[in-house]
Amino acid sequence: ETLYELSDPKLARLAMGSGRLYVAKGQRLSVVDLATKAVSEHAVGAPLGNLAVASGRLISAAPRGVSGYGASANALTPPASGAAALAKLGDPDWATREAASVALLKSETMVPREQLVSATRAADPEVALRAQIALGELDRLDRLVRWEPLIKQDWTARIPDLLNRLTHPNPEVRLESLRDLGKIDDGDVLTLMADLMNDADSRVAFHAAGVLLVKKDRRGIQLLAKALSGALPLDDRKQAAQLLIEHGNGSDVPILVGALEDPEPEVRALAAEGALKLSGGSALAEVEPLMKDPDPAVRIAVLMALRHAVDNPRAQELLAAAVQDKDDQIRQLAVKSLVDKKDPAAMRVLCYALGDPVKETARMAASTILKTQQTRGKTKVWRRSLIDVEGLQKGVQHRVDANRFYSAQIALRYLDDGGRLSIPALAALLGDREKRIRRLRFAGTGEGWAHFLLDRTQGKALRQADVAAIGSLTLSENPNTRIQAYQFLAEAGSGPGRGPILAQGLADEHPVIRRDVGNWLAPSDISQKGLLNAPTMRTVLLVATSSERAEGQAAAKKLLDVGGRERVVPPLLELLGDEALPEEAWVFAGRTLAAISGGGAAFDPKAPRFEMQKRFKAWWFKADKPPGELEKLLGELTDKNPSKRFMAARKAAEMPTPAVREALIGSLQSESLRWVLDEKLKAVIAITKQDFGYKKRMPADELKQVVERIVAWEKEQR
Numbered sequence: 045e046t047l048y049e050l051s052d053p054k055l056a057r058l059a060m061g062s063g064r065l066y067v068a069k070g071q072r073l074s075v076v077d078l079a080t081k082a083v084s085e086h087a088v089g090a091p092l093g094n095l096a097v098a099s100g101r102l103i104s105a106a107p108r109g110v111s112g113y114g115a116s117a118n119a120l121t122p123p124a125s126g127a128a129a130l131a132k133l134g135d136p137d138w139a140t141r142e143a144a145s146v147a148l149l150k151s152e153t154m155v156p157r158e159q160l161v162s163a164t165r166a167a168d169p170e171v172a173l174r175a176q177i178a179l180g181e182l183d184r185l186d187r188l189v190r191w192e193p194l195i196k197q198d199w200t201a202r203i204p205d206l207l208n209r210l211t212h213p214n215p216e217v218r219l220e221s222l223r224d225l226g227k228i229d230d231g232d233v234l235t236l237m238a239d240l241m242n243d244a245d246s247r248v249a250f251h252a253a254g255v256l257l258v259k260k261d262r263r264g265i266q267l268l269a270k271a272l273s274g275a276l277p278l279d280d281r282k283q284a285a286q287l288l289i290e291h292g293n294g295s296d297v298p299i300l301v302g303a304l305e306d307p308e309p310e311v312r313a314l315a316a317e318g319a320l321k322l323s324g325g326s327a328l329a330e331v332e333p334l335m336k337d338p339d340p341a342v343r344i345a346v347l348m349a350l351r352h353a354v355d356n357p358r359a360q361e362l363l364a365a366a367v368q369d370k371d372d373q374i375r376q377l378a379v380k381s382l383v384d385k386k387d388p389a390a391m392r393v394l395c396y397a398l399g400d401p402v403k404e405t406a407r408m409a410a411s412t413i414l415k416t417q418q419t420r421g422k423t424k425v426w427r428r429s430l431i432d433v434e435g436l437q438k439g440v441q442h443r444v445d446a447n448r449f450y451s452a453q454i455a456l457r458y459l460d461d462g463g464r465l466s467i468p469a470l471a472a473l474l475g476d477r478e479k480r481i482r483r484l485r486f487a488g489t490g491e492g493w494a495h496f497l498l499d500r501t502q503g504k505a506l507r508q509a510d511v512a513a514i515g516s517l518t519l520s521e522n523p524n525t526r527i528q529a530y531q532f533l534a535e536a537g538s539g540p541g542r543g544p545i546l547a548q549g550l551a552d553e554h555p556v557i558r559r560d561v562g563n564w565l566a567p568s569d570i571s572q573k574g575l576l577n578a579p580t581m582r583t584v585l586l587v588a589t590s591s592e593r594a595e596g597q598a599a600a601k602k603l604l605d606v607g608g609r610e611r612v613v614p615p616l617l618e619l620l621g622d623e624a625l626p627e628e629a630w631v632f633a634g635r636t637l638a639a640i641s642g643g644g645a646a647f648d649p650k651a652p653r654f655e656m657q658k659r660f661k662a663w664w665f666k667a668d669k670p671p672g673e674l675e676k677l678l679g680e681l682t683d684k685n686p687s688k689r690f691m692a693a694r695k696a697a698e699m700p701t702p703a704v705r706e707a708l709i710g711s712l713q714s715e716s717l718r719w720v721l722d723e724k725l726k727a728v729i730a731i732t733k734q735d736f737g738y739k740k741r742m743p744a745d746e747l748k749q750v751v752e753r754i755v756a757w758e759k760e761q762r
Contacts, residue, residue: 057189061097068095068104069186094193130163134171145174180244184211187239194236199228210236215245222248226255234261241267250280257291269299272315278308285314289321297323301330312337313345320346325353328362335362340371347377360389367396367409376405383412388429391416395432398439398451406442410450417457424461431458437469445478452481459496460486467506468513470497475517475525482525494528501532506539515545523554530557534564534575543580550587550603551596558599566607574611581615582622585629609640613664621657634660641667654733662701674699678707681724682714690720697727705731709758712751721747728754 057068065076073086096103132144160182163175188211200206202224209221222240225233233255240252241264250271253264270276271284285303288296300322303315316334319327334346347366353359366378379397382390397409417427436458439451452473455465474493476482485492501514517529530549533542549561565584566574576584588600604612616633619625625633634647637660645663647656666674677699680692689711696708708727715721725738734757738750 057095059095059097059102064097066095066097066102073102130159130175133163133174134166134168141170141174145177180213183244184213187211190239191236194232196230196232199225199230199233202228210240215243215248218243218245218248219251222251222255226251226258231259234259237261238263246271246276247280250276250284254283254287257287260291265296265299269302272299272303272306272311274306278311281306281308281311282314285311285318289314289318292318292322294322294324297327301327304330304334309337309339309342312339313342316342316346317349320349320352323352325356325359328353328356328358332358332362335365340374343369343371343374344377347374347381351381357389360393363390364393364396367393367400372402372405375400376402376408379405379409383408386416386419388426391430392432392435395435395439398435398447398454399442401443403444403447406439406444406447407450410439410447410454413454414450414457417454427461428458428463431463433463433465437466440465440469441472445481448476449478449481452476452484456484456486460489460491464500465496467497467500467510470500471513471517471529474528475520482522497528497532498535501536503535503537506533506536506542508540511539511542511545515542518545518549518552523557526552526554527557527560530561530564534560541579543575543577544583546575547580547583547587547600550584550599551590551593553593553595555595558595562599562603566603566611574607576607576611576615578615578618581612581619581633582625582629585619585633586626589626589628589632604636613637613640617657617661617664620660621653623653658700661699665699665701674701674703678703681707681711686717686720689715689717690723693720693723693727696724697730700731706758709754712754718744718747721751725750725754732757 059066059068060078063078065078067074067076075084075086076082077084094104129144129147132140135141135144160175160179164172164179166172166175188207191210192207195207203209203221206221206225209217210225212218212221218240222237225236237252237255237259238261241249241256243249243252249264250267253267256262256264257268268284268287271280272288274281276284281303285300288300292300297319300315300319303311304319306312306315312334316331319331328350331346331349334342337343337346343366347363350359350363363378363382366374369375369378375397379394379400382394385391391413394409394413397405398413400406400409413430416430419427431454436451436455440448440455442448442451455469455473459465470493473481473484474497483492497514501510506514511533514529514532517532518526520526520529526549530546533539533546536542543565546561546564549557552558552561564574565576565580584600584603587596588604590596616637619633620630620637622630630653631649634649634656638645638647641660641663644667645660647660677692677695680688681696683689683692693708696704705728708724708731712721712724712728715724722740725736729735729738736750736753736757738747742750
């Protein structure tokens with residue numbers, strides 16, 4: 045049976061006795077006659093607290109003291125009319141408005157709450173303000189009545205006037221008392237905090253939710269989510285993120301992920317850390333974009349949070365990228381986050397820090413890797429897996445001697461375990477300015493850098509960068525290093541540009557180097573080809589005509605004397621037409637060829653270089669070919685077999701004699717096959733150094749004109 049219907053049960057105080065039901069709400073009292081179900085409304089002078097009925101009297105324990113009311117309804121004052129006071133809030137007369145406000149505050153319970161709420165939206169701002177004040181006072185009185193029984197004496201002993209402070213109109217006062225209350229270790233505090241989450245001030249409600257979460261009560265989690273969404277100022281958003289980091293769980297990850305795009309870097313940083321921590325690293329995909337955040341503080345925060353995802357392969361990749369970040373602090377933090385890990389993946393990432401420009405960062409990484417390499421009971425395969433070669437090779441070229449020494453020790457162990465370094469890296473170690481680095485040897489075998497470098501070069505095809513790196517060792521002040529460098533170049537299978545570098549050894553101050561270089565360029569065994577090509581011969585000629593070192597001149601001239609004409613003449617012939625060759629070197633080359641020809645061709649230092657080249661090529665063709673070879677070639681230029689004509693044209697390009705040129709040009713007009721004619725034209729152009737307007741795949745009529753121009757040119761030469 046319903047005795048009395050309550051619109052808001054949580055605001056009501058109940059008591060029953062003497063045939064009546066008493067329902068108190070603030071300063072309003074409803075009395076229900078249980079026999080007749082009649083209801084009478086009354087007003088009291090102060091808010092009613094806990095109620096009791098004794099001897100026909102209503103007893104109220106209110107915040108201001110204990111009050112007693114008579115047994116009859118006549119002892120209760122009928123309520124004043126609040127509607128009239130509400131209507132006068134907008135009166136033109138200030139005194140009338142003020143009196144209405146005072147009257148309304150004394151009898152606000154007579155006005156339904158809905159009417160007060162509606163009045164706060166009035167067009168007249170003063171009416172809205174005064175209604176808001178009245179509504180606030182109503183709520184405050186309700187809280188006074190509701191919270192007074194909850195507050196314990198030991199709370200008020202620690203926080204004086206706690207109840208009035210918690211219900212104070214100023215939200216800052218409420219906020220301060222809430223923080224003090226949150227420090228009390230009492231489970232009953234949670235009941236009060238849950239009610240405080242309904243506070244009209246969002247910051248008070250938020251901090252109440254925070255206290256609940258700290259005390260393992262998640263009823264306020266949605267308020268924290270709202271705060272992180274941008275509803276509160278920066279400091280509160282930061283506090284919300286920190287609360288979730290310290291007291292949240294995996295279900296809070298979406299809240300933190302949503303804050304990753306906060307406009308403030310401090311919030312983004314905290315959100316990233318929390319998302320990774322609470323997800324156990326599984327939120328890495330959402331957090332990863334912040335590794336490219338423009339604010340270094342955010343990247344640092346993400347980096348530090350990666351410890352929560354250290355087993356994630358992608359986290360290792362991000363750490364590797366962070367170790368190479370442009371920010372010094374980020375790189376150092378990345379290294380620090382890995383130094384306690386002893387697994388191969390972490391060590392490979394640390395290798396990227398070996399070449400770090402910050403001395404301490406590189407030292408920290410190198411020391412960690414070196415200690416891990418020395419782990420007992422591990423196989424060579426496991427130790428090799430610790431090393432990232434690219435990072436290690438940067439480390440051995442670090443600008444700080446101590447850091448290079450660390451990296452060099454790592455490199456030596458890696459090589460002894462079967463690893464491989466690039467030739468430039470090995471060359472850098474062998475030629476290091478620090479003696480202790482150059483002389484490093486592995487204790488077990490006594491092998492050093494030269495051993496590993498010889499193994500990488502002997503019989504191997506070198507790249508240009510390899511040749512350049514070894515070539516730099518030939519400039520070392522240490523003669524042993526220079527000897528080894530020339531040996532590496534000479535014993536390599538091939539390498540662009542190694543010949544000229546070797547030829548420079550002819551001018552070295554060390555006699556062993558001058559002797560060995562001569563043997564490498566032109567071995568005494570005539571069946572071996574040697575290394576005397578045109579670029580190498582150019583260097584030999586420059587050394588032979590240089591006035592800097594007499595020993596070098598002698599070594600170069602001796603090489604030309606004993607090198608064998610099959611090795612010496614072809615590169616000299618090629619250089620004889622080189623307009624860029626210094627005059628002195630060109631004259632020396634011509635006279636050397638004249639001496640080798642034994643009178644077969646005369647050298648004229650005043651003649652054009654092209655003419656001298658043609659003269660000596662003609663001599664060399666005859667001297668290098670068996671008797672009858674020229675006559676055979678001239679006949680094949682007009683042979684019936686087109687393949688023979690084609691091959692004869694190709695050979696003719698290498699024989700710039702007048703007879704060959706005349707025969708070749710004479711056969712052009714009678715040539716019927718286009719592919720043979722093209723080859724003959726190429727030979728003519730090679731011999732005469734004239735292009736005559738010839739182009740590949742040109743129309744037949746234009747090709748005929750080219751032939752006519754060549755024939756006309758030949759007639760002019762006669």
